[in-house]
Amino acid sequence: MTTRLHIDWTRCDGHGSCVELLPDQLGVDDFGFPVPRSGQRDPVVPRRAEDAARHAVRNCPVMALRMYDAAS
């Protein structure tokens, strides 16, 4: 079971809280939108970053984030 972070791109408005809270997982592009550093659509959230990820999900002003458990 791997925990992943899913970005709903139809909601994301490039606010940037998530990038601040998960700097190892997310960078930012030319327009202010988050870029998964691993190049995957839904980046893996390691155990040590789970609290920060939950904070990011709560903090996103447009509710564009969710965490889920994936098979891999």
Next chain:
Amino acid sequence: MSATLTSALWALGRGTGVVALVLFTSAIVLGILARSGRRVAGLGRFGISDLHRAAALTGAGLVVAHVGSLLFDPYAQLRLVDLALPFLASYRPLWLGLGTLTLDLLVVVTVVSLLRGRLGPRVFRVVHWATHVLWPIAVLHALGSGTDAGSTWFRTLAAVCVGSVIVAVGWRLVPSYGGRGWAREPRRSA
């Protein structure tokens, strides 16, 4: 009820009311700052959002204390029905009625905000705009029915609150506010 207790409740009622007003003012200013996407040193964008939420929820809590203490204070002559239906009170019905309206709106906004995960971002956003209606009503309520309304310190405080919100809302309406600080195309919201 002893005279000491009544005056204590009365003081608590006034105090919580004043602090709630300051907190709601902060919440509006912080909300506009959060929406702007601008970083504030040491806090980050997420910190501003957290503060906004904390200020709003604390303010809501203080309103509960405000209403609660006045409900138990016989001097205030507040009945339960006055919490839901406005303009029925015997003491300053108009100004108190505005307080009732504030409370009603506050309940809706708070409940929707806490349940936004279930209700979705669109419902949340529409209801959240009601805070811009809620705040002026709260100010009017404070100026009209507050015991301290006539005093200088309160009037100064009220002026500072009103001034900050006017500046913040003014900034919100300026074109350079948009795009959260990035040069980008405006999105079509889902």
Next chain:
Amino acid sequence: MTTAPSALARRLLDGAGADHEAHVARYGALPGLRLDDLLAAVADSGLTGRGGGGFPAATKVRAVAQGARRPVVVANGIEGEPLSSKDAVLLNRNPHLVLDGLEVLARALHAKRAILAVGPEIEPGPVTDAARRRPVHLVALAGGFVAGQETALVNGLNGRAPLPRDPFTRVTESGVDDRPTLVLNVETLAQIALVARYGATWFRSAGLPDDPGTSLFTISGSVSRPGVIEAERGARLSDALAPARPVRPAAVLVGGYHGAWVPAPDLGARLTRAELAPYSASVGTGILHVLDTETCPLDLSADVMDYLARQSARQCGPCLNGLPRMASDLHRLAVGVRDPDLPNELERMAALVTGRGACAHPDGSARFVASTLRVFRGHVAAHLEGRCPSARSTRARSVAS
């Protein structure tokens, strides 16, 4: 019992139009198959989706069959790609075969509704006549490049704006009317109708073992006889193009505006996943657009990228901002702005938008840009030096940077 069309005859295009009796006379009656039998036949046939994705058709059907509620089956005839007309031609010539596919699936799945979704380009005549006597809702929706995307179509059918939605919830779980929804391209459904009648072995008598059957191709561009043809899967690109008679081909855009270029010397390549992979191309919706030797490919690509940028649903930041940036850079490259960073910037932006949107529009656009830069690198180099090898270029050349 009628005989199945022979392997090399036209399986799909020799339809009977709206005449149901002639249709049954030609193909035979449509059997009512139980779900297990239908699934087995479709799985054994190896049929892959003809709507662009190319995934095994049986997989999607199985996913919907596992839903708790009665599903909705949708025939996707929207065909938002301007270069594609295979679905329109199929619906015009052989609407009953498409409706057969819809019906046999709807019955096997015990579907709540069967819908044929068409776009505004579809001529009303044969389609509406045929649909009238079948247990299907014909729904006409607005077109547009992304309107045919699976979730956009579902949104349109649910009465919302026909824009893609977040793919987290798959339509096979919840789609039209919150029911499990099976969306299949009209050609895929026609193929399923054939498999249901004649079986998997017959289906596999054409095409290749790992990509069997036939499929429809829309041929356009520098050809004498543009139009829709049916060819075996795995045919050589040159063989598929032959009936259309290409004129001075420089390269072929395989897969449309979200596809990739195959240069003229390589037209012997087979239209298979393996042989198209080196070009980052895939058959997709079967669009084969021929570029002639005189047109500047960068001119054309800049125009295509302009179109793709304008077709963005405008919901997702990376697509909404990244595509116009790529269009603008391609335009500058085409007109001859001598900025040596342009190719790198284009590649960087293409990589940046990929995978960062609710649908594959940015991914496909990025693929097209990357392919253009790769296949026409000679042109790119020339433009950066202030010249253009093409005889016909609509833009000025030798513009100082």
